[in-house]
């Protein structure tokens with residue numbers, strides 16, 4: 001039997017961005033949208049256009065650029081919201097308006113102070129209005145999972161009659177168990193007479209750690225669209241993680257009988273990209289995309305996997321695009337071998353970028369015996385694809401010890417001119433940042449700092465992620481090096497360069 005198609009509705013750019021501290025700028029969102037399109041996401045929810053002019057512009061930019069995915073804008077059941085959503089997505093090759101309105105008793109009584117009949121009328125009116133503008137309309141009864149079932153059925157029937165082509169049943173607060181949530185979908189299919197005229201969708205949050213399990217239970221009971229985010233980022237404990245749902249459907253197609261349009265080999269890359277853009281590190285034990293997801297530590301397991309992979313592997317790292325941690329390149333590898341390896345990892349660089357990446361690779365190969373695929377990916381993402389650097393780190397010397405204040409001298413280069421400054425500080429990283437501030441004339445405030453190793457071993461690359469605030473605006477940046485102070489300096493400098501690039505009057509005086 002041919003598997004049923006489950007549509008992937010990615011809301012990383014909307015619900016995902018609602019995660020505290022995850023805000024992304026327009027260009028970052030566009031880059032993620034391109035990556036989502038490339039991997040075969042069916043619907044990209046690009047934002048909530050009425051919420052701010054920036055969000056409106058960002059949805060419009062994504063709608064204009066994306067050709068192979070439907071681009072969706074969110075709206076409350078209010079005409080001005082629907083107008084804004086329509087104006088933002090109308091340029092899309094395929095656009096959708098997603099209208100939401102709460103239907104649970106708690107929301108009706110406390111948020112709206114309206115009766116069920118009034119809410120029903122509002123929902124129908126909003127869907128009709130959206131439908132008068134665009135054919136592809138989704139309706140979400142917010143907090144559906146805590147709504148009175150009889151009322152929910154009435155609302156669904158009425159909005160489908162009014163023209164909704166997708167009805168989404170959100171577990172907005174992450175309250176349901178898989179059994180209950182799956183049952184709700186069966187009940188809806190049995191009690192809403194015109195349900196076959198719309199696609200039923202699931203939207204789950206992870207407050208009790210059941211976001212993915214609930215989504216899958218809904219699919220088992222007939223949902224054919226699943227709303228999710230990359231790495232499971234989102235409000236509070238986050239949304240259901242796209243990579244986990246997609247891989248569960250693929251690995252257990254025998255059970256679910258469903259598949260998706262996702263090219264799973266793109267999963268690892270997009271996970272890295274979203275982590276980089278939001279500054280949210282992926283925990284090592286995270287399913288599918290965590291650093292340890294495919295590592296076997298116990299001797300018995302290692303032995304088993306060497307003899308026959310399926311002894312301890314239910315899916316292959318290659319199937320999700322995880323670079324396999326084998327030694328491929330070393331000190332004596334040439335430019336061609338380097339290029340070929342990158343290509344195998346799905347990375348194609350322009351000549352100038354390749355030169356820069358190769359230069360970084362050579363430096364790394366001098367410091368590190370074995371250069372793993374993970375290292376190559378870190379070099380490409382953190383060193384090469386960063387925006388054109390205004391300031392470049394040339395050198396630094398560090399004098400620090402347990403009982404004396406750290407002192408650092410930093411040398412930066414801009415437009416061929418080198419500038420050196422020294423500073424003391426609370427540890428070498430702090431001293432280094434102060435020296436960088438002195439040179440660039442930009443005062444950055446460090447909001448967040450995290451360090452992770454890219455591979456195993458004493459000579460592993462350390463990858464530093466920083467969140468820096470300059471003039472009230474925060475930027476996230478990342479850099480890798482075998483020396484963690486160097487990685488820290490580069491990450492901070494990348495952030496400062498980003499700020500300089502967006503504020504032209506900060507360009508260094510030459």
Ligand SMILES: [Zn+2]
Nearest residue numbers: 015172203205
């Ligand atoms: Zn949500």
